[in-house]
Amino acid sequence: MDTPVDVVHCMLTVLFALVAVHALRHGVRSPGTGRRDRVDHLLHAAMAVAMAAMPWSLGRSLSGRTMTVLFTTAALWFPLTALRRRTADSLAALAGRLPPAAGMAAMAWMLRTSHGRAVPSHETLAGGVPATHHTVALGHAAGASVTAAVVTGLLTVYLLACGMRSLTRPMPSLRSATDAAHRAAATDPYGHLRDGAMALGTAVMLLMPH
Template identity: 55%
Template sequence: MSAADVVHWMLTALFTAGAVHALRDGVLARSSGWRSRVDHVLDIAMALVMAVMPWTSGHMLPELPQTVFFAAAALWFPLTAFRRAQDSRLVDIARRSPHAAGMAAMAWMTYLTAGPSHETLAEGISSAHHTAHVGHSTAAEGGELVTGVLALYLLACALRSLTHDMPTLRGASGTVNATTSMCGPYNHFWHGSMSLGTAVMLLMHC
């Protein structure tokens, strides 16, 4: 087994576990509202597609419908943010932005997999060939920029989530309400792990 296969198996295990977590603690939880359930259904869809993407079967899924679906999912998270009693709407948008970035990364990966359709140019039209080559180079540079921005943001989100509760873990373990206190770190762990896995998949895919 090659090193790439090991990484692929690790990513598959991570995203499969993430889908189970979203199903159990989000969709099936009685305390979840309608918006939370939709959020978790979208997370499950992304995690399952990501789980099969490293393998051949992942490329058998139609790319264009996936791109449209995940692009719409990326818009869902900021558009459905609402103002709470304690927080402003901007705070809710910021809280939901890592999910939106993950969906945008998924849409970008499926878009790159589909690839733009290129028309075959006649051999005698050298100027048209040169123009197409320049346009392709510009598009490639723009694509690398989009990939870099998404990957950096996802890595930043992963680092923030995974280290968010580190100073409080030791104190929470000895309290009476340890189970309740660990809910926050538990959710932050999964959010950070999914962001990290998405960033790794994005960099490997592009």
């Protein structure tokens, strides 16, 4: 019988799979899409595929420095490409690209923490490790755990806020639509729904065991 955690993981896997298909299709097949937008969509598709696989045995292949470096680089891609063009609304462009950057950073963080834990074993302690060394190791582990909890909490809260904002953005009664929003909706009509669902799903994944 499936546990509640497995049920949630199944639901998230379906969500991320749909996001991956939509992002890949939109990035590859949409005419008139610029190179930067295509890279954005391909990165979103890659992240969604990785997130869908992470809770399962297939996700073990994601371990290692390569994938962590990949998503860390992706996290830097979004703000750096916004600052490349010096325009009057550079700050607005940067702010608009922070949510996907946070999602990529959360992915890199999850890969780092899920495969980087080191817990002292009973065999090691029984092999003659001095008590002072054991105490120091536990102190470092406790400090690292607090830091990890703070980083995870900040990423989760920010992604939840971004997800809610993205999902409510197309609603005229809640948020006035700008010309830029109309243009974005014309080229990517389900973009806000995809981005909002991805942000919320990533926030939940941050809090789930994997």
